[in-house]
Amino acid sequence: MIFDPTVKIAPSILSADFSNFGQEIEAIESQGCDWVHVDVMDGHFVPNLTFGPTLCSAIRKHIKTVMDVHLMITPVDPYIKAYANAGADIITAHIEAGPHAHRTIQVIREAGCKAGIALNPGTPAGAVEHLLDVVDLICIMTVNPGFGGQKFIYSQIEKVKKLSSMIGDRPIHIEIDGGITVDTAPLVKKAGADVLVVGSAVFDGGSVENPSVYGENIRAIREATGG
Ligand code: DX5
Ligand code: ZN
Numbered sequence: 001m002i003f004d005p006t007v008k009i010a011p012s013i014l015s016a017d018f019s020n021f022g023q024e025i026e027a028i029e030s031q032g033c034d035w036v037h038v039d040v041m042d043g044h045f046v047p048n049l050t051f052g053p054t055l056c057s058a059i060r061k062h063i064k065t066v067m068d069v070h071l072m073i074t075p076v077d078p079y080i081k082a083y084a085n086a087g088a089d090i091i092t093a094h095i096e097a098g099p100h101a102h103r104t105i106q107v108i109r110e111a112g113c114k115a116g117i118a119l120n121p122g123t124p125a126g127a128v129e130h131l132l133d134v135v136d137l138i139c140i141m142t143v144n145p146g147f148g149g150q151k152f153i154y155s156q157i158e159k160v161k162k163l164s165s166m167i168g169d170r171p172i173h174i175e176i177d178g179g180i181t182v183d184t185a186p187l188v189k190k191a192g193a194d195v196l197v198v199g200s201a202v203f204d205g206g207s208v209e210n211p212s213v214y215g216e217n218i219r220a221i222r223e224a225t226g227g
Helices: 021-030 053-060 077-085 101-110 125-131 156-167 185-191 212-224
Strands: 008-011 036-041 067-072 090-094 114-119 137-141 173-177 195-198
Touching: 008 036, 008 212, 021 036, 021 053, 021 212, 036 053, 053 067, 053 077, 067 077, 067 114, 067 195, 077 090, 077 101, 090 101, 090 137, 101 114, 101 125, 114 125, 114 173, 125 156, 137 156, 156 173, 156 185, 185 195, 185 212, 195 212
Parallel strands: 008 195, 036 067, 067 090, 090 114, 114 137, 137 173, 173 195
Antiparallel strands: none
């Protein structure tokens, strides 16, 4: 994967129809999404439970773009290989998931994936300073992780700006996750983000029978960021 700094829309399938992942993924990809974001939750690090590695492996068969796996689990290191084997292109772990984030990044890379680190809203940008030369992606959570459809936390915009200046010209994606809409997308793009995870604002109002709504939603968010 060559580094691409342009805006990428990554629909979170947490907002898809759980009985129909194959067709949902085909619909969002045919409607122009760039990556597919898979939210893995353990009912412990976050108060919700979602996708195990076997389900990720089944989902992978339908993804033609990029499988972006967001692990909201602790401990995380023992499960990385299973998600890599399931076909993840990018694996993002939380810095709050354990005391050795640097080791976690190494484990992800050794498993053959691009490595991301995610920060909860309460974690300052400075927490990832020691990781800037080893990560491929930094995910700023703009909601408290666990559920789709929550309200964007505006205080995170300053954090994105700070992170963007810390990163400088390093080839690191800044991904924003939570509460992205046509209103908040331009704010985070301006602050320095290039990957926008979007759950409800892509899936709401559409369906596999009516996928053009997904396309309209994706285009509206892309256009709001200036293309
Ligand atoms: C929250 C997840 C997000 C979420 C995004 O824990 O990581 O990916 O599903 O959904 P929206 O866009 O609805 O906030
Ligand atoms: Zn996510």
